[in-house]
Amino acid sequence: MKRILTLLAAIALLITIPACGGKLASGGVYADKQTLYVTDQTFESAQDTLDEVFKWEYDNRVALLQVLPELKGKLDKLRLEADAYIRQYSVARKAYLLTPSRDNENALDAVLNELTRLASAAATLKPANQ
Amino acid sequence: MTALELLTLLPLLTNSARSTISLITRLKPEIQALFNKGEITVEQQAALMQEVDDILGAHERGELPEHWKVQP
Numbered sequence: 001m002k003r004i005l006t007l008l009a010a011i012a013l014l015i016t017i018p019a020c021g022g023k024l025a026s027g028g029v030y031a032d033k034q035t036l037y038v039t040d041q042t043f044e045s046a047q048d049t050l051d052e053v054f055k056w057e058y059d060n061r062v063a064l065l066q067v068l069p070e071l072k073g074k075l076d077k078l079r080l081e082a083d084a085y086i087r088q089y090s091v092a093r094k095a096y097l098l099t100p101s102r103d104n105e106n107a108l109d110a111v112l113n114e115l116t117r118l119a120s121a122a123a124t125l126k127p128a129n130q
Numbered sequence: 131m132t133a134l135e136l137l138t139l140l141p142l143l144t145n146s147a148r149s150t151i152s153l154i155t156r157l158k159p160e161i162q163a164l165f166n167k168g169e170i171t172v173e174q175q176a177a178l179m180q181e182v183d184d185i186l187g188a189h190e191r192g193e194l195p196e197h198w199k200v201q202p
Contacts, residue, residue, distance in 0.1 A: 023168070024170050025169050027172050028170065028171070028172040028174075029172075029176055029179045030175045030179065031175070037178070040182045043182060044178065044181055044182055047185055051198075055197040057197070059197070090189065093186070
């Protein structure tokens with residue numbers, strides 16, 4: 001339930017941000033690609049969250065194995081899933097850049113939703129004060 | 131309801147407030163500029179594109195940092 005709500009929140013974010021009227025400076029690489037700008041920005045944020053949690057666990061692995069022995073297994077599963085979805089994002093992004101159709105946009109969003117879900121799951125595994 | 135109002139309500143809608151807030155607080159100034167109807171500069175756009183390209187390229191080539199690798 002928790003993950004579903006978080007996923008819904010991420011989807012709501014994707015839907016509402018483009019409607020907010022932000023302006024991309026003309027001449028920029030995203031100037032005529034606001035949808036891609038928003039998806040790339042969300043992708044980068046999700047990847048950044050995953051990277052931070054993975055590094056925290058890696059840097060403190062010996063100690064964490066003592067106090068949270070199940071953590072590495074959970075994060076290893078997320079590592080594999082995240083890598084796979086990031087590769088999928090790359091494929092979907094290339095397809096969207098080539099043909100910015102609604103179908104390709106939906107495919108891009110679907111992968112992004114999965115990455116956001118993984119980032120949310122990873123964030124919940126890291127104590128807030130770490 | 132505006133996007134900002136929706137974001138304000140999100141933590142109340144979920145019991146997973148921390149994870150939601152965590153994601154939202156990581157939103158970069160460029161996204162905040164969208165909410166503020168500010169302009170995202172050419173340089174900011176180029177920086178994001180470069181960062182995304184670097185991340186995707188590393189995963190495509192299998193050149194992952196050690197902390198992304200599954201180790202025994």
